[in-house]
Amino acid sequence: MEQTELSNGIQIIHAQNTFSKVGHIGVFIGVGSRDEVLGEEGVAHYLEHVIFKGTKKRKAYHVLSRLDAVGGELNAYTTKEETCVYASFPVDYLSRSIELLSDVLFNSNFPKQELEKEKEVVIDEINSYRDSPSDLIFDEFDKYLFKGNPLGNDILGTEQQVQSISRKTVTSFVKKHYVTQNLVISSVGNYSIQKLKKQIEKYFSHEANVSSPNKKRVCPQKIPLNDIVLKKNLHQTHTMLGGRGYSANHNNRPSLLLANNILGGPAMNSRLNLNIREKHGLTYMLESNCVMYSDCGSFSVYFGTDNKNTAKTEKLVRNELQKLCDKKLGTLQLSQAKKQVKGQLAISMENSLGVMLAHGKSMLLFNKVDSLDQVLKEFEAIDASQILDVANEVMAPSKLFKISYY
Structure with a gap:
């Protein structure tokens, strides 16, 4: 590179x-x-x-x-x-x-x-x-x-x-x-x-402008949010639980990404998938997400389920969130979580288009691109206390609001 x-x-x-x-x-x-x-x-x-x-x-x-x-x-x-x-x-x-x-x-x-x-x-x-x-x-x-x-x-x-x-x-x-x-x-x-x-x-040898565009980005204020339920006459209920997360520049960014991967990442063995989809068969669509902008971010859990199963599914989701906040990961659990995310990152490097897009985005955000080895070292340095801290700061059910369509 x-x-x-x-x-x-x-x-x-x-x-x-x-x-x-x-x-x-x-x-x-x-x-x-x-x-x-x-x-x-x-x-x-x-x-x-x-x-x-x-x-x-x-x-x-x-x-x-x-x-x-x-x-x-x-x-x-x-x-x-x-x-x-x-x-x-x-x-x-x-x-x-x-x-x-x-x-x-x-x-x-x-x-x-x-x-x-x-x-x-x-x-x-x-x-x-x-x-x-x-x-x-x-x-x-x-x-x-x-x-x-x-x-x-x-x-x-x-x-x-x-x-x-x-x-x-x-x-x-x-x-x-x-x-x-x-x-x-x-x-x-x-x-x-x-x-x-x-x-x-x-x-691309165009003349440089006298000055760069002046982006007046303002970090959104944190405001109290109430739950929102909207009737749309759907076959399913679609629900999101979420709140503020971290910015792309936050020191705890890797810890939150790892916690999110454990909770509801793309792998079939995520906690949400194992409990709610595999064990209880309540939903087909289920995921958690961290979106990180230059100055702020969001965390959310989304699921779609049959109307009659909505309350039960939401309760199970909240239980999994609370578990991540209450119980520190064991040594083996943390090691397995790191091994998984490091493997996912290594496999993603095989997608040349994805690599090109990730590098460009990183240059815009950070004015640099870290090597795969540098990123892996960041994840390896995470300890169980950091996972517990970010879970309580970002993922605690009491800090999330709900939006639901039915």
Whole structure:
């Protein structure tokens, strides 16, 4: 893993591999939905769609076909704190991919007709979430947890907000945020960083702005939250228990991640899964999550279950949370938990696209990327008292509020 920087402030991180004929490269912009000001709601995500709708030298079809023609892919995503436009491609087409990414990021001309057409696509996307309570409840959770702060806004915006986005709003947002000092380029592939940098310099050598965009991010205030139960005439009840967690920069971040993995991580032997799904057969969908932003975070447990089993399932979830708060892990339990998370991390390194995305996100958040060995050492250093402390600080049932659809 190697890092370098262009004279205009664009940071580059590259992991060279020799086992794949496929490369991945992503341009990360340090702006997300929480950076939208009043009147801009939904524009960060909307841009993710419309930057592919034509540039000064390419129509929309030619943008989409440029990598498709050689079996590659062009894609993008938006979160609350970042936007990423990325390409996957046969390594022989590195130059083509970098040129295309530069073209859509810096030369998109946002044709008015395409802008209006894409609004309908985004509104359909919004409506698809409305029809999926297991997705919608996560947005509702953030809305209440971060009430009064842009972090609580839906990334997609509302139908009314999307309809009101003007071309001027789009171009102003790009001019303000899509600047070199706000960009990170992350890459994984079988080519050297020297070759990569040469191509990036060719297509990304734009002049640096006089100053970086001034992000006025405000950490959401903690407010008392009451339980919320909403009738939606569903076949199931969808429930989230949650509250505030840690930021990505918090010293106890690794301990909370390990505690969450023990409780309701992706493995089938998580405590929630073993007790509620395997032992009692009460739910198919069940997970716990830690979401960490630059200045704050959230913790939650989600489950969907038959209406008649909701109370029992919630009681079992709360019992598991309380156990983690009350009983310190034994030496063997802690060792097994560490071994599991270290194995999961090692396996994740086999996913080159995932590695590229993780590196880019890390550069935006921390201005560095830790090696796998460094991360594993952080987890190895955790003791049982730290797990108990973070559980009581973040996961205690008395500190969580509930939102439920039925």
